[in-house]
Amino acid sequence: MSDQASATRKAIAAAQRVVVKVGSSSLTTTTGGLDAERLMLLVDTVAQRVASGGQAVLVSSGAIAAGIAPLGLRRRPKDLATQQAAASVGQQALAHAYAESFSRYDLTVGQVLLTADDVVRRGHYRNAQRTLNRLLGLGAVPVVNENDTVATHEIRFGDNDRLAALVSHLVGADALILLSDVDALYDGDPRRGDASVIREVNGDADMAGVRAGRTGASGLGTGGMASKVEAARVACSSGIPVLLTSAALADRALGPADVGTAFAVTGSRLSARRFWLAHAAGANGRLWLDDGAVAAVVKRRRSLLAAGITAVEGAFDGGDVVELVNPAGEVVARGVVAYDAAELPDLIGRSSHQLPAEQRREVVHADDLVPLR
Ligand SMILES: Nc1ncnc2c1ncn2[C@@H]1O[C@H](COP(=O)(O)OP(=O)(O)O)[C@@H](O)[C@H]1O
Numbered sequence: 435m436s437d438q439a440s441a442t443r444k445a446i447a448a449a450q451r452v453v454v455k456v457g458s459s460s461l462t463t464t465t466g467g468l469d470a471e472r473l474m475l476l477v478d479t480v481a482q483r484v485a486s487g488g489q490a491v492l493v494s495s496g497a498i499a500a501g502i503a504p505l506g507l508r509r510r511p512k513d514l515a516t517q518q519a520a521a522s523v524g525q526q527a528l529a530h531a532y533a534e535s536f537s538r539y540d541l542t543v544g545q546v547l548l549t550a551d552d553v554v555r556r557g558h559y560r561n562a563q564r565t566l567n568r569l570l571g572l573g574a575v576p577v578v579n580e581n582d583t584v585a586t587h588e589i590r591f592g593d594n595d596r597l598a599a600l601v602s603h604l605v606g607a608d609a610l611i612l613l614s615d616v617d618a619l620y621d622g623d624p625r626r627g628d629a630s631v632i633r634e635v636n637g638d639a640d641m642a643g644v645r646a647g648r649t650g651a652s653g654l655g656t657g658g659m660a661s662k663v664e665a666a667r668v669a670c671s672s673g674i675p676v677l678l679t680s681a682a683l684a685d686r687a688l689g690p691a692d693v694g695t696a697f698a699v700t701g702s703r704l705s706a707r708r709f710w711l712a713h714a715a716g717a718n719g720r721l722w723l724d725d726g727a728v729a730a731v732v733k734r735r736r737s738l739l740a741a742g743i744t745a746v747e748g749a750f751d752g753g754d755v756v757e758l759v760n761p762a763g764e765v766v767a768r769g770v771v772a773y774d775a776a777e778l779p780d781l782i783g784r785s786s787h788q789l790p791a792e793q794r795r796e797v798v799h800a801d802d803l804v805p806l807r
């Protein structure tokens with residue numbers, strides 16, 4: 435274990451406030467619905483962490499999977515209406531099981547069901563933040579899931595890994611623990627033959643050559659390893675270390691943190707507004723930048739001026755969030771645009787002195803802009 439890696443594991447073991455995300459495959463079976471025993475073991479571990487002075491937020495998947503057996507379905511449904519029906523049955527079974535199980539430790543559970551809108555819209559984001567913080571302050575264990583019964587295709591998170599990364603930032607967590615049905619990240623899907631375990635990820639370089647699949651073995655979860663790696667990247671980029679392992683190893687993950695894959699932080703903690711801009715806000719359009727503008731915005735942290743924009747995409751209003759893309763089409767930053775989409779075509783490519791006085795303001799001000807690379 436390298437020094438940096440052990441520092442990451444030490445930080446995770448010492449974390450005061452943790453977010454623990456558990457996947458469907460770890461709590462349910464296709465034939466039996468909710469696996470009460472596995473859920474109880476998880477609760478034992480989380481309750482232990484709370485008893486030793488920590489705080490925990492549980493992001494629990496499993497609503498859809500837990501509804502499969504009670505509704506007499508044979509496998510995870512593919513259409514949204516049946517998924518929502520299953521989630522409606524499964525979520526209440528899940529909430530009931532958590533409440534009962536945590537009550538063995540005199541711990542109260544607060545159910546928090548979020549839609550993507552709750553983190554995409556700034557007002558909702560702060561509201562969710564307040565609720566979660568208050569629950570923690572009152573000594574309860576928030577149990578979070580997506581509000582599957584009302585979410586439509588367009589506004590779904592779909593998998594809970596990304597939701598867990600967003601919740602980690604929302605509550606200012608000191609660590610994020612991702613529990614799945616696989617003990618660690620491998621360089622390829624271990625189900626498909628030989629794969630080597632990756633113990634530490636200290637940055638993008640350690641991910642070179644790693645193939646993280648989009649499907650899981652169980653057919654119960656969604657997103658596969660790819661969504662976990664992406665969630666880890668989001669959390670680490672804003673200063674939250676991540677441990678990825680199996681639910682069967684939860685006691686070690688929440689104890690000495692000496693199992694699974696540890697992802698080191700790659701950036702510092704962002705303010706709520708900057709995190710929201712970078713990872714949560716829905717973008718309404720794109721501005722294409724030339725190389726000079728990319729360097730100014732990403733390396734020198736300058737405002738974006740009209741002169742460096744080569745094309746405008748989307749129908750946005752001033753005040754909306756847009757993506758800034760480099761000439762290769764990669765998103766390099768996100769920010770709040772100061773003009774409506776209709777105003778920009780006349781301005782782009784022109785330097786400030788060629789523009790009328792009222793149109794000389796920055797297109798995206800540096801304070802409203804978050805580089806992503
Ligand atoms: N590179 C990889 N390393 C580890 N597991 C992988 C990798 N690529 C794909 N997987 C698969 O991802 C699965 C976990 O994803 P998923 O079923 O969505 O989990 P969960 O329900 O816990 O969210 C594992 O069962 C594993 O087979």
Ligand SMILES: N[C@@H](CCC(=O)OP(=O)(O)O)C(=O)O
Nearest residue numbers: 457458495496497498655656
């Ligand atoms: N909100 C959904 C989660 C979807 C899902 O399967 O997520 P995961 O098991 O974390 O890949 C549910 O509770 O069924």
